[in-house]
Amino acid sequence: MAAGLGTRMGELSSETPKGLIKVVGREILYRTMKILENQGIDEFVVITNPLYKEKFEEFLKKNNFRYRLVINNFPEKGNGYSLYLARPYISEKFVLVMSDHIYEEAFIRKALKGKGLVVDKEGKFTNMEEATKVKIENGRVAEIGKTLKEYDALDTGFFVLEAGIFEVIKKLIQEKDSLELSEIVKEAQLEVSEVSGLFWMDIDTPEDIKKAKKFLIKNAVKGSGDGVVSRYLNRKISTKISEILVDYVEPIHMTLLSFAVGIVAAFAAFFSPFVGGLLYQLNSILDGVDGEIARAAMKTSKFGGYFDSILDRYVDFFVLLALALHLNPDVWGWAVISLALFGSAMVSYSTERYKGEYFVDIYKAVPQMRYLFGKRDERALITMILCLIGKIEWIFIILAVVTHVRVLVTVHLVRKSRNS
Amino acid sequence: MAAGLGTRMGELSSETPKGLIKVVGREILYRTMKILENQGIDEFVVITNPLYKEKFEEFLKKNNFRYRLVINNFPEKGNGYSLYLARPYISEKFVLVMSDHIYEEAFIRKALKGKGLVVDKEGKFTNMEEATKVKIENGRVAEIGKTLKEYDALDTGFFVLEAGIFEVIKKLIQEKDSLELSEIVKEAQLEVSEVSGLFWMDIDTPEDIKKAKKFLIKNAVKGSGDGVVSRYLNRKISTKISEILVDYVEPIHMTLLSFAVGIVAAFAAFFSPFVGGLLYQLNSILDGVDGEIARAAMKTSKFGGYFDSILDRYVDFFVLLALALHLNPDVWGWAVISLALFGSAMVSYSTERYKGEYFVDIYKAVPQMRYLFGKRDERALITMILCLIGKIEWIFIILAVVTHVRVLVTVHLVRKSRNS
Numbered sequence: 001m002a003a004g005l006g007t008r009m010g011e012l013s014s015e016t017p018k019g020l021i022k023v024v025g026r027e028i029l030y031r032t033m034k035i036l037e038n039q040g041i042d043e044f045v046v047i048t049n050p051l052y053k054e055k056f057e058e059f060l061k062k063n064n065f066r067y068r069l070v071i072n073n074f075p076e077k078g079n080g081y082s083l084y085l086a087r088p089y090i091s092e093k094f095v096l097v098m099s100d101h102i103y104e105e106a107f108i109r110k111a112l113k114g115k116g117l118v119v120d121k122e123g124k125f126t127n128m129e130e131a132t133k134v135k136i137e138n139g140r141v142a143e144i145g146k147t148l149k150e151y152d153a154l155d156t157g158f159f160v161l162e163a164g165i166f167e168v169i170k171k172l173i174q175e176k177d178s179l180e181l182s183e184i185v186k187e188a189q190l191e192v193s194e195v196s197g198l199f200w201m202d203i204d205t206p207e208d209i210k211k212a213k214k215f216l217i218k219n220a221v222k223g224s225g226d227g228v229v230s231r232y233l234n235r236k237i238s239t240k241i242s243e244i245l246v247d248y249v250e251p252i253h254m255t256l257l258s259f260a261v262g263i264v265a266a267f268a269a270f271f272s273p274f275v276g277g278l279l280y281q282l283n284s285i286l287d288g289v290d291g292e293i294a295r296a297a298m299k300t301s302k303f304g305g306y307f308d309s310i311l312d313r314y315v316d317f318f319v320l321l322a323l324a325l326h327l328n329p330d331v332w333g334w335a336v337i338s339l340a341l342f343g344s345a346m347v348s349y350s351t352e353r354y355k356g357e358y359f360v361d362i363y364k365a366v367p368q369m370r371y372l373f374g375k376r377d378e379r380a381l382i383t384m385i386l387c388l389i390g391k392i393e394w395i396f397i398i399l400a401v402v403t404h405v406r407v408l409v410t411v412h413l414v415r416k417s418r419n420s
Numbered sequence: 421m422a423a424g425l426g427t428r429m430g431e432l433s434s435e436t437p438k439g440l441i442k443v444v445g446r447e448i449l450y451r452t453m454k455i456l457e458n459q460g461i462d463e464f465v466v467i468t469n470p471l472y473k474e475k476f477e478e479f480l481k482k483n484n485f486r487y488r489l490v491i492n493n494f495p496e497k498g499n500g501y502s503l504y505l506a507r508p509y510i511s512e513k514f515v516l517v518m519s520d521h522i523y524e525e526a527f528i529r530k531a532l533k534g535k536g537l538v539v540d541k542e543g544k545f546t547n548m549e550e551a552t553k554v555k556i557e558n559g560r561v562a563e564i565g566k567t568l569k570e571y572d573a574l575d576t577g578f579f580v581l582e583a584g585i586f587e588v589i590k591k592l593i594q595e596k597d598s599l600e601l602s603e604i605v606k607e608a609q610l611e612v613s614e615v616s617g618l619f620w621m622d623i624d625t626p627e628d629i630k631k632a633k634k635f636l637i638k639n640a641v642k643g644s645g646d647g648v649v650s651r652y653l654n655r656k657i658s659t660k661i662s663e664i665l666v667d668y669v670e671p672i673h674m675t676l677l678s679f680a681v682g683i684v685a686a687f688a689a690f691f692s693p694f695v696g697g698l699l700y701q702l703n704s705i706l707d708g709v710d711g712e713i714a715r716a717a718m719k720t721s722k723f724g725g726y727f728d729s730i731l732d733r734y735v736d737f738f739v740l741l742a743l744a745l746h747l748n749p750d751v752w753g754w755a756v757i758s759l760a761l762f763g764s765a766m767v768s769y770s771t772e773r774y775k776g777e778y779f780v781d782i783y784k785a786v787p788q789m790r791y792l793f794g795k796r797d798e799r800a801l802i803t804m805i806l807c808l809i810g811k812i813e814w815i816f817i818i819l820a821v822v823t824h825v826r827v828l829v830t831v832h833l834v835r836k837s838r839n840s
Contacts, residue, residue: 303835306777310770310831317762325755334754335745341758342737345765349772350730356775357726411730415723 001181002029002048002056002099003072003082017052019099020059023209024216024246025297029099033065034298035108036095042066045089046099047082049075080169080179087166098157102212104199104219111158114193117141117185118160119153121196125215126154130204132182140189144182153192155182156200160193213296217242220295221288225351225363227375230288234377238288242296251294251301255308258286262315269322269387277387280319284380287312309352312376316344319383320395327392340396343403347374350410362410366417374406421601422449422468422476422519423492423502437472439519440479443629444636444666445717449519453485454718455528456515462486465509466519467502469495500589500599507586518577522632524619524639531578534613537561537605538580539573541616545635546574550624552602560609564602573612575602576620580613633716637662640715641708645771645783647795650708654797658708662716671714671721675728678706682735689742689807697807700739704800707732729772732796736764739803740815747812760816763823767794770830782830786837794826 002019019029033044044067048056053071060067068089072082083096095112097103103111111118119134120126133151135143144155168188172179199215201208217239226235245254262283269276290308294300324337351369354362363369379399386395422439439449453464464487468476473491480487488509492502503516515532517523523531531538539554540546553571555563564575588608592599619635621628637659646655665674682703689696710728714720744757771789774782783789799819806815 302777306773306834307831309773309777310766310827313766313769317758321755321758324758325751328751331745331748334757335741337754338737338741338744338758338761341762342765345762345769346730346733349733349765349769352769352776353726353729353772354776356772357722357729359779407730411727414726 001079001082001096002046002052003075003079004049004100017048017055017099018203020052020055021100021203021209022247023102023203023212025293025299027059028102028203029059030063031298032097032099032101032103032108033063035103035105036097036112037065039109039112041095044068045070045086047072047086049073076178078178078180080181080184081173083181083184084166084169084173084179087169090166091163093160093162096159096161098202100203101157102199102201102203103156103158104215107156107195107198107200108158110195110198111156111193112160114195115160116191116193118156118158118193118195120156120198120200121153121194123154124197125199125201125211127202127204127208130202131155132157134192136192140191141185142189144186153194153196155185156195157202158195158200159190161190213243213246216296217246217292220292225361225375227373227377229284229377229381230375233381234285234288237285239292241286242289242292245289246293246297249293251290251297251299251304252307254286254290254293255304255311258283258290259311259315261286262311263318266315266318266322269319270326273323273326273387273390273392276319276322277384280315280380280387281384283315284377287376309348313345313348316376316379317341320344320399323383323387323392323395327396329393333393333396336400337396340399340403343399343407344379346407347379347403348376350407354410354414362414366413368413369410372406372409372413374402379403421499421502421516422466422472423495423499424469424520437468437475437519438623440472440475441520441623441629442667443522443623443632445713445719447479448522448623449479450483451718452517452519452521452523452528453483455523455525456517456532457485459529459532461515464488465490465506465514467492467506469493496598498598498600500601500604501593503601503604504586504589504593504599507589510586511583513580513582516579516581518622520623521577522619522621522623523576523578524635527576527615527618527620528578530615530618531576531613532580534615535580536611536613538576538578538613538615540576540618540620541573541614543574544617545619545621545631547622547624547628550622551575552577554612556612560611561605562609564605573614573616575605576615577622578615578620579610581610633663633666636716637666637712640712645781645795647793647797649704649797649801650795653801654705654708657705659712661706662709662712665709666713666716669713671710671717671719671724672727674706674710674713675724675731678703678710679731679735681706682731683738686735686738686742689739690746693743693746693807693810693812696739696742697804700735700800700807701804703735704797707796729768733765733768736796736799737761740764740819743803743807743812743815747816749813753813753816756820757816760819760823763819763827764799766827767799767823768796770827774830774834782834786833788833789830792826792829792833794822799823 002017020027044065046056046067047070049072056069070085072085123131132144132146132155133148134141134153134155135148135150136152165188169184172183172187201212203209221235261279265276265279265283268279294304320341351362358365382398383395422437440447464485466476466487467490469492476489490505492505543551552564552566552575553568554561554573554575555568555570556572585608589604592603592607621632623629641655681699685696685699685703688699714724740761771782778785802818803815
């Protein structure tokens, strides 16, 4: 449903329909349609007004959606009338969803299992004043409206309907000049399904966009593989950076920027471990941004993940090698350094080789792995600290021990785990 | 079908029924049943004679097959009579297969798509004198027997039948005292399905076992990730070793033995690169044996593959580190050594990280990868050769270049490949 004339978005919507406003790098409608598509919905009927026709056409074509565009020449007749226009193209169970609502994937997946109007009893992310409230009786809508004093839940703008609803609409249309969706919902006494506590928002104002951005970036921090340093330090900073940059850069730019900072860190480390260590920690923080942006903006790619891992290994290696050259130790010093260099790579190897063999993330299959010390974020922080206090040799001694102990424990845990 | 009294196996079958003779570490019947089970066949009716009852019971229980054991108290009445005894337990389409025949997995997968008697027109692995020949007319069996002069194909002992066959058998049983399968096949004018050129054998003599072993070990060399050195040198030797050892050792023993040889190679390399290099090449050859034995004996495990990879990385590292310590170069020499040490690990990382991201083997998804120089077998051979001629420093110079070029090309090929 995208026939409304956005009136409160200020400049943003004077040219662009609300559904096509980009939130975190993607049109609101793109998010909803892509998630629905991934869940098996393969045809879309988009209802809009003549003013936005071309813009929607362009958007739908560009993204290869299978669609039918329906034009409501009388948007002032209400969104109930808009829905009525879709009637010729719908003969089965269908999903009705507002183009200016943003939903997290988990919401849509759960909502699709529901029936009738999907409501939220918590409204964790919702502006209560603007929300449409619902009073429920015997599992069906009894009252619906923005000004309801007593209510049980909020209307999420997401419906799972049967084609039979058009009979109700047809009857109402014959009685009235204009028709709102809420009138249909009430007349049909729609069943109610609850999906509470998950993220959904009606995007009305620029502030709403900011709020949505905050959530989507935070939600993009999939913590399963994060070490303590990431969780309590790096992510706090990287998500802020992501929030600022997400609308302007692509994930690959951040991958390359983070790599460049890492290489500069390595050069710097040879001359000044102090500066090198700081830059290495900056690289470790920036390392999270590409993934956050990619996930939040639904721009993840397999190659992106693959490429990022390879570059991380090289940054780790070059920084440590530069510190080693700076140290210029004797032959047994180099033996320890070699152990540290190799061990750093083996931590990643032993973790990621697991996925290639078992086809599941090691942190999901072997939860104890999460508490195992020695992940990249933790190694980088220790390296920085020891650089700052000038104990370079301890970086190698610690890494030479910690990394190989970690590999040993990893092998042990893998062997013990049920998947073997 | 396991009711026959093996008479030509000499000592082997005086105690053990033919189907329970171990060929390459597994009972003949285990192979067939396990492959069938993996293909979705979930219940087995095993027909044997009173002499072998306990042995089969033990075998079937130990391997957790869902089975029903049928005893033919009159094995002399022929295998047609044996089949008749299974009648009460079969009401649907079923597979009939001889317990003393060994089939490769590809054969069974293809045969299961067939109908009636599965025949082989090539008989690549079959002793023609002993084989049962089939004359085909209009896609059905016209004549069948060992002594047929004119024939079109060989009986593989594998049938895909309908329960209706028991009507034919019932009729024949009433007419005769003893009944052979071939009589049923002829009377029913069974349809014929062709599966030609794949491995199957009737195991009659100890020589047959040897022949089967040779094939199964050779077949276990899945070449997709093998470099040229493996293909043309290491595998020639490792398969011979596997043939000798497969009946006596478990894959994990060979993994550990190969690792031990690698560690000894590293120690030796420090004092004598000549000896170390030779032992390293021996490790590289032995490295293939665990996998060959595991696959040939249907004993593969995810942990086995995982563990083996980790140990290989450590052997590579320790051998190179020992050579580096032997060399005792200046600081820039150590920089090159570090590049070589890290590069060796990165070759594996960049290859195997791919599988964790794309869930498919890189050599299958990106076939050009097969021709890329720098795999473990190739690195080991070069290391040995340069050790033998005393050019240790060149090992590191070559590896420092080759490994990183390989990683670079790998990333480039991955990016270009359609999966990204």
